[in-house]
Amino acid sequence: xxxxxxLAIESSCDETSMAIVKNGNEVIGLSTNTQIPIHELYGGVVxxxxxxxxxxxxxxxxxxxxxxxxxxxxxxxxVAVTCGPGLTGSLLIGIxxxxxxxxxxxxxxxxxxxxxxxxxxxxxxxxxNFPALALIVSGGHTNLVYMKDNYKFEILGGTLDDAIGExxxxxxxxxxxxxxxxxxxxxxxxxxxxxxxxxxxxxNQSMDFSFSGLKSGIINLVHNEIQRGNEINKEDLxxxxxxxxxxxxxxxxxxxxxxxxxxxxxxxxxxxxNTYLRDKITELTKKxxxxxxxxxxxxxxxxxxxxxxAAYYLYLKKDFSDLNLQPQPNxxxx
Amino acid sequence: xxxxxxxxxxxxxxDVIISLYKNENLLDFIIEKNxxxxxxxxxxxxxxxxxxxxxxxxxxxxxxxxxxxGSFTGVRVGVTIAKLLSYLLNIPIYTxxxxxxxxxxxxxxxxxxxxxxxxxLFKAKFKNKKIIGSIQYEKxxxxxxxxxxxxxxxxxxxxxxxxxxxxxxxxLVNPLYIKELNxxxx
Numbered sequence: 001x002x003x004x005x006x007l008a009i010e011s012s013c014d015e016t017s018m019a020i021v022k023n024g025n026e027v028i029g030l031s032t033n034t035q036i037p038i039h040e041l042y043g044g045v046v047x048x049x050x051x052x053x054x055x056x057x058x059x060x061x062x063x064x065x066x067x068x069x070x071x072x073x074x075x076x077x078x079v080a081v082t083c084g085p086g087l088t089g090s091l092l093i094g095i096x097x098x099x100x101x102x103x104x105x106x107x108x109x110x111x112x113x114x115x116x117x118x119x120x121x122x123x124x125x126x127x128x129n130f131p132a133l134a135l136i137v138s139g140g141h142t143n144l145v146y147m148k149d150n151y152k153f154e155i156l157g158g159t160l161d162d163a164i165g166e167x168x169x170x171x172x173x174x175x176x177x178x179x180x181x182x183x184x185x186x187x188x189x190x191x192x193x194x195x196x197x198x199x200x201x202x203x204n205q206s207m208d209f210s211f212s213g214l215k216s217g218i219i220n221l222v223h224n225e226i227q228r229g230n231e232i233n234k235e236d237l238x239x240x241x242x243x244x245x246x247x248x249x250x251x252x253x254x255x256x257x258x259x260x261x262x263x264x265x266x267x268x269x270x271x272x273x274n275t276y277l278r279d280k281i282t283e284l285t286k287k288x289x290x291x292x293x294x295x296x297x298x299x300x301x302x303x304x305x306x307x308x309x310a311a312y313y314l315y316l317k318k319d320f321s322d323l324n325l326q327p328q329p330n331x332x333x334x
Numbered sequence: 335x336x337x338x339x340x341x342x343x344x345x346x347x348x349d350v351i352i353s354l355y356k357n358e359n360l361l362d363f364i365i366e367k368n369x370x371x372x373x374x375x376x377x378x379x380x381x382x383x384x385x386x387x388x389x390x391x392x393x394x395x396x397x398x399x400x401x402x403x404g405s406f407t408g409v410r411v412g413v414t415i416a417k418l419l420s421y422l423l424n425i426p427i428y429t430x431x432x433x434x435x436x437x438x439x440x441x442x443x444x445x446x447x448x449x450x451x452x453x454x455l456f457k458a459k460f461k462n463k464k465i466i467g468s469i470q471y472e473k474x475x476x477x478x479x480x481x482x483x484x485x486x487x488x489x490x491x492x493x494x495x496x497x498x499x500x501x502x503x504x505x506l507v508n509p510l511y512i513k514e515l516n517x518x519x520x
Contacts, residue, residue, distance in 0.1 A: 041519050048406070048515055052508075055410050059421050059505050073422070089407060092373055093414050099377045100418035104391055323377040 004315060007076045007101065008308030011094030012086025012114045013139075014045050016057040018065045019304035020076065024312025025123050027305045029069035033057045040179045044169065051089030058097050073105050080311030083111035083321075084331030085140065091327035099323050108320040110311040113331055114302075115141055116151070118268035120313075121295040121306035129264045129291060135253050137277070138269030139165030139182075142209045142249070144256045145333065150313045153333045156256055157207025164245055165271045167211035171241050174222050175234050185238045186274055192239030196221065201248050207256050214244060242276055250280045257288055266293035273300035339389055340396040341380070341419070342492055345372050345412030346404030346432040347449070351487065352379045354387055358493035362387050365487065372411040380415070391423070398428045398492065398499060400435060402510045403456045403469060404449060409509040420504035427507055428499040430492075433458045433469055436484040438491055438498060444482035456512055457481055463498060471512045 003022055010017040017032040035053050039045045066073070081098035084091055102109035119134050130150070136143040142159040162170070165182055172181025177188070199217040202210045218241055225232050257265070265285050271277060272294055285292040299306055314320075337356060344351040350372055353363035364379045384391055399416035402409035420427035430438075436447045437460050448457040454473040458465045477483060493499075 042517055046515070046517050049517070051406070051410060052511070055414055056508055058414060059417055062418075063421070063505075089410070092407065092410065096373060096377070096411055096414040097418050100415055100422065103377060103381060104419070104422050323381060324374045326371055326374045 004077045006078050006080050006308045006311050008080040008304040009094040009098050010082045010304040010307045011054045011090050012082045014050050015302040016054050016061045017304035018061050019308050020071050021308025024309045029065050030305045031061045031065040033061050044179050047087045054090050054093035058093055078108045078110050078315050080110040080112050080307050082114045082307055084328035088327045088329045110314045111321040112307045112310050117306040117310045120310035121299040122266045122293040123309045124299050125296050131262050132264035132266050133256055133262045134266045136268045137164050137271035144207050159209040161210050161212035167215050170215050171218050174219055188235050188238035189242045192235030194240045194243050195236045196240035198244050207252055246277045264291045270301045273297055338395045339393050341394055342398045343412045343416050344400040345408045346400045346402045350375050352383050353489045354383050355493050360490040363489050372408045376411055396426055401429045403512040404432050413509050417504045417507050427504050429502050430499055437463045439486050439488045440484045446481045448481040448483050469512055
């Protein structure tokens with residue numbers, strides 16, 4: 001069969017990223033401009049600022065990708081772009097860029113769901129096997145999804161309030177850590193112990209998640225200690241929080257493994273870069289003799305390569321979009 | 335004689351305006367009024383106007399784009415499309431501000447032109463269709479008497495007075511926001 005090359009674009013939040021991906025599993029080239037140093041100054045992503053920066057950066061990223069891969073756009077088979085979920089103003093820039101490329105070179109336009117992109121980031125590391133259980137842990141999502149086959153999603157559980165990455169970011173703020181909170185909490189936690197007693201979330205057998213109680217518990221604890229004039233051991237608190245939050249995710253994953261009896265688990269989303277989570281899930285899947293897929297660290301956070309991987313299956317199904325494609329900020333999995 | 339095809343993109347406000355020129359003469363235009371989703375309509379209009387004039391996209395020689403100020407999202411859509419077209423077709427890109435357009439389309443030479451925006455207006459002083467000083471934003475519900483708001487669109491005038499257009503590089507063309515972002519550093 002002929003090799004399929006897809007140019008992929010991702011701009012759903014604060015990364016302008018473009019990639020050329022071969023057959024949904026091999027990255028020919030990836031160029032990413034991250035705005036983290038800018039948003040860090042404001043303690044989180046400022047949507048209007050992100051939109052402005054995508055507009056400024058879009059050509060530099062494309063130019064960098066084409067120069068370093070020496071790839072001619074005439075030779076791509078399709079152009080794929082994240083259409084949501086994400087920030088409308090940010091998504092817009094990637095979408096318009098993709099439309100112009102699709103139009104000028106007469107190539108099909110493929111709209112990709114950002115979350116499905118995170119799942120398919122795994123295909124860049126090793127072949128996906130089904131049926132599989134996908135655990136999605138990111139700044140916007142915490143989901144357990146049963147996948148019977150490619151692009152067949154059955155949501156088993158999701159968060160009732162905050163996503164796990166969101167909880168990391170909010171706790172990081174309370175601890176006066178810089179944005180992005182997740183990696184900074186992880187750094188602190190490395191030198192900490194689980195000395196703080198914090199509320200255990202949703203101690204039940206459902207496959208849903210809740211992190212707001214844990215987050216509030218930490219906010220209250222910090223306020224209380226300040227009132228009493230006590231010092232907070234940030235390293236210990238970060239460690240206590242991270243362990244409880246991650247252990248909860250792992251506990252729910254185990255419930256799902258027992259219910260679905262799958263022999264494949266894949267992890268997706270920015271929080272899958274967390275070392276404690278990676279270790280805990282590796283331990284759990286070993287115990288059940290399950291084949292674990294976890295993306296390489298550089299494909300855990302937002303990137304266009306995962307969008308190119310996810311777009312491959314839509315290309316095979318000829319699931320194409322028109323030039324009137326619009327951002328879908330609240331797009332769901334199905 | 336070599337034919338020059340120029341595509342003009344103006345999405346700085348609620349109307350999406352696309353026009354096509356052969357040399358400096360207006361060949362065709364499409365104006366879609368009161369568009370809420372600029373992203374949905376702009377590329378299809380560009381496709382339509384080139385197609386119905388049998389203008390091959392590879393035959394375009396020049397892009398002109400309005401860089402605002404105006405609607406943030408609207409301008410971003412037009413500017414992003416213009417940047418990509420100019421870069422990928424390797425053709426020059428020219429910019430014009432929304433206020434210069436207002437002055438250009440006017441049959442008279444007023445001293446100050448304004449563009450109305452949700453909570454105020456963008457304004458600039460002019461002499462012979464050229465901005466003197468800088469564009470400013472004023473938060474107001476009343477339009478001062480001395481400021482002229484021009485609602486006419488006369489696309490045929492765009493390329494006649496070529497010196498108003500500013501030649502740029504596709505990498506450097508960006509929307510003109512004027513309004514400062516209202517955020518505080520931590």
